[in-house]
Amino acid sequence: xxxxxxxxxxxxxxRVGREVExxxxxxxxxxxxxxxxxxxxxxxxxxxxxxxxxxxxxFIRFFACGQDLSxxxxxxxxxxxxxxxxxxxxxxxxxAGG
Amino acid sequence: xxxxxxxxxxRKGAFILTSDAKRGRWDIGGPHFAGWEIYxxxxxxxxxxxxxxxxTSGWFGQVIQRSNDGGKTWEPAGNQFVYDGVPGTHQWYDxxxxxxxxxxxxxxxxSLTDPDTVYAGVEDAALFRSxxxxxxxxxxxxxxxxxxxxxxxxxxxxxxxxxxxxxxxPQRIFxxxxxxxAFRTDDGGATWQPINRGxxxxxxxxxxxxxxxxxxxxxxxxRSRPGVLFMQKHWDVLRSDNAGELWREVSGNLPSDFGxxxxxxxxxxxTIYVVPIKSxxxxxxxxxxxxxxxxxxxxxxxxxxxxxxPQSDCYVNVLRSAMAVDSLESCxxxxxxxxxQVYASADSGDSWSAIVRDLPAVLSVEVQxxx
Numbered sequence: 269x270x271x272x273x274x275x276x277x278x279x280x281x282x283r284v285g286r287e288v289e290x291x292x293x294x295x296x297x298x299x300x301x302x303x304x305x306x307x308x309x310x311x312x313x314x315x316x317x318x319x320x321x322x323x324x325x326x327f328i329r330f331f332a333c334g335q336d337l338s339x340x341x342x343x344x345x346x347x348x349x350x351x352x353x354x355x356x357x358x359x360x361x362x363x364a365g366g
Numbered sequence: 367x368x369x370x371x372x373x374x375x376x377r378k379g380a381f382i383l384t385s386d387a388k389r390g391r392w393d394i395g396g397p398h399f400a401g402w403e404i405y406x407x408x409x410x411x412x413x414x415x416x417x418x419x420x421x422t423s424g425w426f427g428q429v430i431q432r433s434n435d436g437g438k439t440w441e442p443a444g445n446q447f448v449y450d451g452v453p454g455t456h457q458w459y460d461x462x463x464x465x466x467x468x469x470x471x472x473x474x475x476x477s478l479t480d481p482d483t484v485y486a487g488v489e490d491a492a493l494f495r496s497x498x499x500x501x502x503x504x505x506x507x508x509x510x511x512x513x514x515x516x517x518x519x520x521x522x523x524x525x526x527x528x529x530x531x532x533x534x535x536p537q538r539i540f541x542x543x544x545x546x547x548a549f550r551t552d553d554g555g556a557t558w559q560p561i562n563r564g565x566x567x568x569x570x571x572x573x574x575x576x577x578x579x580x581x582x583x584x585x586x587x588x589r590s591r592p593g594v595l596f597m598q599k600h601w602d603v604l605r606s607d608n609a610g611e612l613w614r615e616v617s618g619n620l621p622s623d624f625g626x627x628x629x630x631x632x633x634x635x636x637t638i639y640v641v642p643i644k645s646x647x648x649x650x651x652x653x654x655x656x657x658x659x660x661x662x663x664x665x666x667x668x669x670x671x672x673x674x675x676p677q678s679d680c681y682v683n684v685l686r687s688a689m690a691v692d693s694l695e696s697c698x699x700x701x702x703x704x705x706x707q708v709y710a711s712a713d714s715g716d717s718w719s720a721i722v723r724d725l726p727a728v729l730s731v732e733v734q735x736x737x
Contacts, residue, residue: 278426
């Protein structure tokens with residue numbers, strides 16, 4: 269199971285708690301985790317990645333195991349600790365000043 | 367229930383205000399979609415329990431919400447707005463051509479007859495239609511052929527913010543774009559023409575009477591006379607008596623003819639309302655006095671409506687989609703401010719009171735008159 273932590277506004281949109289668990293069928297790449305998340309919660313399509321280009325939205329960040337994974341390509345494998353469910357994969361809304 | 371439901375979109379959520387027909391006591395519902403920008407929400411004239419809402423965020427993009435029970439519960443609908451074909455380009459701030467990029471939905475206009483058909487006006491300016499209750503959206507791309515390459519964003523973005531459906535002719539739609547102007551289709555959205563003759567923008571455009579480029583702020587129509595349109599432009603209040611073929615200024619004795627919304631009385635097609643704002647540089651009421659102005663002559667002759675509105679130290683704005691009317695026997699007028707107040711008048715504007723005072727900044731106000 270992959271554990272995914274969503275930001276507050278996406279939790280309310282998807283009507284889930286802080287953390288969701290996903291069964292990812294295949295290698296635990298960034299792209300496949302996001303595909304699986306959007307398949308399970310279709311209302312999240314377009315809110316994390318652009319519908320067409322599949323690029324991460326500008327003010328979304330991906331963190332895990334103390335690392336910023338935001339700039340990984342979609343086919344990059346996530347850390348083993350995430351793949352094994354020991355650590356969560358964090359979808360984060362970037363900080364806003366003011 | 368015989369009464370009214372006021373749908374309020376704000377910077378931080380949606381609120382639904384309900385009252386019986388007396389409009390003296392109000393129930394405040396919400397926030398719905400707390401923390402999200404709600405640019406607009408509107409009910410279907412064919413089914414008042416069907417509502418649509420545009421929910422947006424700088425972080426998470428666009429969501430469309432739909433309710434089938436008058437706003438008690440909501441479900442996300444489709445949020446994929448893809449321009450038809452190659453998106454093309456429009457004029458950019460630096461004079462170069464810039465590709466069309468979807469940013470958000472400013473306006474949702476449900477069909478007058480089918481609850482599952484709804485139009486969406488978006489930024490960058492385009493018109494989309496859904497015929498499956500908002501699940502999928504198709505662009506009416508002929509609009510961008512109406513000199514779209516010359517359109518240019520204003521400071522507020524290049525948004526399609528006004529959609530007016532002709533109740534007498536389902537093939538005819540009027541729309542307005544900042545800063546491109548007003549446009550009309552007579553064939554259901556396949557082809558469009560600019561309808562900006564008579565507009566003059568001497569401070570905003572190098573060619574003050576250009577065919578496109580005018581900063582139209584809003585357009586209103588009375589359903590009994592769909593050929594008569596009223597417009598609040600950046601500067602100037604205007605009317606057209608021939609479906610936009612020609613406009614003439616009717617600013618008359620207004621203290622300022624800058625402003626954003628314009629509305630028509632539900633039962634008096636020549637009675638119109640605006641909220642004068644000091645200038646494009648100072649977006650608040652002249653002299654710090656919040657005044658709605660009413661003309662009972664279709665323009666030119668205006669009277670200030672002040673009873674119940676703050677007449678000193680008031681520096682709020684009223685945005686383009688933030689004024690609406692109900693259709694009860696004594697027509698109700700409603701508007702929301704950037705200070706979070708929603709004011710209502712149950713007597714055609716003669717007197718006002720605040721339904722609620724401390725909402726987030728109000729972006730839009732729509733009213734449903736319930737049977």
